[in-house]
Amino acid sequence: MLENWVVQPVCLPLVRRRCHVCASDGFRTSGKFRVNAHHKLIDAWLLALCTTCGVTTKLTVMERMTVRSIRSELLDRLHDNDPSLAAELLRDPIVVRRNRIALDWDNAWRLDTGGSDHLDREVIDVSVRFAARIPVRPVRLIAEGCGLSRAEVERLITDGRLVSSVRLSGKLSGDFTFLLKC
Secondary structure (H helix, E strand, O other): OEEEEEEEEOOOOEEEOOOOOOOOOEEEEEEEEEEEEEOOEEEEEEEEEEOOOOOEEEEEEEEEEEHHHOOHHHHHHHHOOOHHHHHHHHOOHHHHHHOOOEEEOOOOEEEEOOOOOOOOOOEEEEEEEEOOOOOEOHHHHHHHHHOOOHHHHHHHHHHOOEEEOOOOOOOEOOOEEEEEEO
């Protein structure tokens, strides 16, 4: 029987960027935006606060765009400080690259295994789905979902008792399946 696990975000990730005031490298965003219009041109930023000193930094979302080129729904979401829009923009590789930031997803996601008791079966077939593009080590997910240590999961991979069509070392942010023979 195929089990379905889901990796879900529980909050916005920590933004990794050097603070110009205290040299810290962590910023927390609450989903607030600043929108500034210059006649027919508009700029928008996502605001983030330094986790150490509290100084605000602006992450560029759009720069010098004509107002008519922006969908009214997007403009409304910016003005309403929509937290789901902040999450979408932080996952956008263009925004991440433009602002030269990295995202730290530690403690910003959870694994939902559906509460099934799978430890009493000989073979466990699991499909892992990501609700958002969150880079996580598969070994960590499997260890957490099965109640094992990471070393035990590594041993199962080495012994050939844990198999998958994807490479289980490194980080993944896309759906995958694995088979565990207890």
